[in-house]
Amino acid sequence: MSAIEKIPFGAVADHGLLRFLTCGSVDDGKSTLIGRLLFDTKTILVDTLQAIQRSSARRGLEIVDLSLLTDGLQAEREQGITIDVAYRYFSTGTRKYIIADAPGHEQYTRNMVTGASTADLAIILIDARKGMLTQTRRHSYIAQLLGIPHIVVAINKMDLVGHSRQTFGQIRDDYRGFARQLGLADVRFVPISALHGDMIVDRGENLDWYEGPTLLEILESVPAIHGEHVEKFRFPVQYVCRPQDSTNRELHDFRGFMGRVESGEIRVGDSVTVLPSGIETRVRDIQVCGESLPLAIAEQSVTLLLEDELDVSRGDMIVGSAELPEVNRQIDAMLCWLSETPLEPRRRYLIRHTTRESKAMLAGVAYRVDVNTMAQQAAERLVMNDIARVSFKLAQPIFVDPYAESRSTGAFIVIDESSNNTVAAGMIL
Amino acid sequence: MSPATLPRITLSHLDWLESEAIHIMREVAGQCASPALLFSGGKDSICMLRLAEKAFRPGRFPFPLLHIDTGHNYPEVIEFRDRRAAELGERLIVRSVEDSMARGTVVLKTPDEPRNKHQSVTLLEAIEEFAFDACIGGARRDEEKARAKERIFSFRDEFGQWDPKNQRPELWDLYNARSFKGENMRVFPISNWTELDVWQYIERERLALPSIYFAHRRPVVRRHGALLPITGLTPARAGETIEQLMVRFRTVGDITCTAPVESEADTVAQIIAETASTKITERGATRLDDQTSEASMEQRKKEGYF
Numbered sequence A: 001m002s003a004i005e006k007i008p009f010g011a012v013a014d015h016g017l018l019r020f021l022t023c024g025s026v027d028d029g030k031s032t033l034i035g036r037l038l039f040d041t042k043t044i045l046v047d048t049l050q051a052i053q054r055s056s057a058r059r060g061l062e063i064v065d066l067s068l069l070t071d072g073l074q075a076e077r078e079q080g081i082t083i084d085v086a087y088r089y090f091s092t093g094t095r096k097y098i099i100a101d102a103p104g105h106e107q108y109t110r111n112m113v114t115g116a117s118t119a120d121l122a123i124i125l126i127d128a129r130k131g132m133l134t135q136t137r138r139h140s141y142i143a144q145l146l147g148i149p150h151i152v153v154a155i156n157k158m159d160l161v162g163h164s165r166q167t168f169g170q171i172r173d174d175y176r177g178f179a180r181q182l183g184l185a186d187v188r189f190v191p192i193s194a195l196h197g198d199m200i201v202d203r204g205e206n207l208d209w210y211e212g213p214t215l216l217e218i219l220e221s222v223p224a225i226h227g228e229h230v231e232k233f234r235f236p237v238q239y240v241c242r243p244q245d246s247t248n249r250e251l252h253d254f255r256g257f258m259g260r261v262e263s264g265e266i267r268v269g270d271s272v273t274v275l276p277s278g279i280e281t282r283v284r285d286i287q288v289c290g291e292s293l294p295l296a297i298a299e300q301s302v303t304l305l306l307e308d309e310l311d312v313s314r315g316d317m318i319v320g321s322a323e324l325p326e327v328n329r330q331i332d333a334m335l336c337w338l339s340e341t342p343l344e345p346r347r348r349y350l351i352r353h354t355t356r357e358s359k360a361m362l363a364g365v366a367y368r369v370d371v372n373t374m375a376q377q378a379a380e381r382l383v384m385n386d387i388a389r390v391s392f393k394l395a396q397p398i399f400v401d402p403y404a405e406s407r408s409t410g411a412f413i414v415i416d417e418s419s420n421n422t423v424a425a426g427m428i429l
Numbered sequence B: 001m002s003p004a005t006l007p008r009i010t011l012s013h014l015d016w017l018e019s020e021a022i023h024i025m026r027e028v029a030g031q032c033a034s035p036a037l038l039f040s041g042g043k044d045s046i047c048m049l050r051l052a053e054k055a056f057r058p059g060r061f062p063f064p065l066l067h068i069d070t071g072h073n074y075p076e077v078i079e080f081r082d083r084r085a086a087e088l089g090e091r092l093i094v095r096s097v098e099d100s101m102a103r104g105t106v107v108l109k110t111p112d113e114p115r116n117k118h119q120s121v122t123l124l125e126a127i128e129e130f131a132f133d134a135c136i137g138g139a140r141r142d143e144e145k146a147r148a149k150e151r152i153f154s155f156r157d158e159f160g161q162w163d164p165k166n167q168r169p170e171l172w173d174l175y176n177a178r179s180f181k182g183e184n185m186r187v188f189p190i191s192n193w194t195e196l197d198v199w200q201y202i203e204r205e206r207l208a209l210p211s212i213y214f215a216h217r218r219p220v221v222r223r224h225g226a227l228l229p230i231t232g233l234t235p236a237r238a239g240e241t242i243e244q245l246m247v248r249f250r251t252v253g254d255i256t257c258t259a260p261v262e263s264e265a266d267t268v269a270q271i272i273a274e275t276a277s278t279k280i281t282e283r284g285a286t287r288l289d290d291q292t293s294e295a296s297m298e299q300r301k302k303e304g305y306f
Helices: A030-042 A044-060 A066-070 A072-081 A106-117 A136-143 A165-182 A215-221 B015-031 B043-056 B077-090 B096-103 B119-130 B194-205 B268-277 B282-286 B296-302
Strands: A015-021 A086-091 A096-101 A121-127 A150-156 A184-193 A234-241 A256-260 A273-274 A280-286 A291-293 A300-308 A317-320 A324-335 A348-355 A356-369 A387-398 A411-416 A421-428 B035-038 B066-067 B091-094 B132-135 B154-155 B182-189 B216-223 B228-229 B243-248
Touching: A015 A106, A015 A136, A015 B015, A015 B243, A030 A086, A030 A121, A066 B194, A106 A136, A106 A324, A106 A348, A106 A421, A106 B296, A121 A317, A150 A165, A165 A184, A184 A215, A215 B216, A215 B296, A234 A300, A300 B015, A324 A356, A324 A411, A348 A387, A348 A421, A387 A421, B015 B043, B015 B132, B015 B194, B035 B043, B043 B077, B043 B194, B043 B296, B066 B077, B066 B096, B066 B119, B091 B096, B091 B119, B096 B119, B096 B268, B194 B216, B194 B268, B228 B243
Parallel strands: A015 A096, A015 A121, A121 A150, A150 A184, B035 B066, B035 B132, B066 B091, B132 B182
Antiparallel strands: A086 A096, A234 A256, A234 A317, A256 A300, A273 A280, A273 A317, A280 A291, A280 A300, A324 A387, A324 A421, A348 A356, A348 A411, A356 A387, A411 A421, B154 B182, B216 B228, B216 B243
């Protein structure tokens, strides 16, 4: 019986949802690893499996090539490349997982940044034969930059190094030194063979010297996001509900502020401040679909009713009165340029931060970061895949926390109004 | 300040998915001037209506419901569609592929061919007629590999085309729904749901469904490894044996290309148990039109399909 079959479906408490990112190239066995996770958690169904069995046979392979499970679009097959982030799903019965599968090549920094932006955990794949490579440093830097709280270094292809404990130990020690420099806090290591399935879902028989958890056990035990730290209450207003129903007295004056608790939690009676007005009031009620709740926690979409009748609209933010964010018209940030059209320093762009938008102008580029060496270089222009420290001047104030403290109130995107395209992503310092 | 405490609870996976979908719908309402919610009476769009209630009640939905009707329907589903819209008191717009055929904008090769792909034309005509700048749909990324790479806010040009190589970057939950006149966003709030999540949500929210989702006896024939329902539109071919089997539908679409599966499951709980242990994908089992080529969904999306 495999490990996954021991978990009776629906019989265990729901441990929520974990989003993770896999970093590595095809050569590291990333597709095989994802295929293995899907296959060993019984996510792959017969017709899909038959399709890849046929493909494997067509390509003259003796064993089923699990990497074909993540085979992409026609456009990608034609060009033999991966062009975009793909999202894949599996569930163990206790937890649901969303995998962001981003291509690992240098020119696709922007795709990794995209996948990392919503990830709670990153699996960094290292080929045991090769050890730490430039791309390992690049992936780790981006994971750190995007604030992914948990890192799992999966040292793959252990079967090709004789399942050597020493090789594993050497790579682990190398990475630890680098992680310290980079400031990565929570790093775990696991030796695996994606091809044979060792230490991924099942332990296998080849790595008996390793006594730590399997990769899936790590994924199952990582604390849920927002469950680890005390957070400040942040509630960007998305939409204002005013039914103005003259036949129903209660609804006639109903004024509900709809949004999602981005961080922290809120109870009926709590003191809150509405930004930008700065007016303080209390929460009168928390509702979902007409039902009242005593409290709302992070990531919950609710409707807030306030004690005082205030003019609040989309783009405003309701925050805990004891822990106000900064109200800024100038921001310093790390920026990743995503567009094929380079940054034009004299142009006006649009910044979207939470539900708020403001015109913005570049105030300066402090330096560009070489993602392979983390060296800082002088730069004036930014092109696709560049990461740089910049500052912007804004036409309207925004309500910010440092990205390192709060991803949702520390992140922004830059929009080019001439194309309406999203051209950059920023993390406020 | 009160002493620091950690939240005692975090969201269950279903709560998280629900909250994400509500957030996405509210972003559409906040960013788009003239959205519509696609509603067919199928299970995914039934979940979408529940999510819209959670997102916008006690207010009205900030969008009408829109059904692109192939004319190849099970009557139970159409009856359910109309009843549900009336119960909610929301406006339902129906635009029909048959009207596009009458106008000459849809031309069939054979009179009884599946009309799923022709929905794209009628949808684009409806978008133009009502100047919709966003259409919210119940597609999921687990359904198909082209969907696995599509954004939650998926930009379409004037021809409704999806360009997989030129998608807008989508980071965090900062969605960019901006478009110019004539262009359109397709928005998929349940992108991150699986078939099982949908059934679990239906159970938790006690959502009513058209009866054909539950096991019932129906005349079918076996063709190319699938069960084909025998209806006025889809008669048996010469030499085929009609069997009376207990079946249910996993998806509901054009009659001519939606096949049921054998099942005794007549409650949501039994369907969940079957879904959790099923061995065949939803589309693999039941959508004959997706099997025509490895890339057929990708191709249809490029042509304006949802």
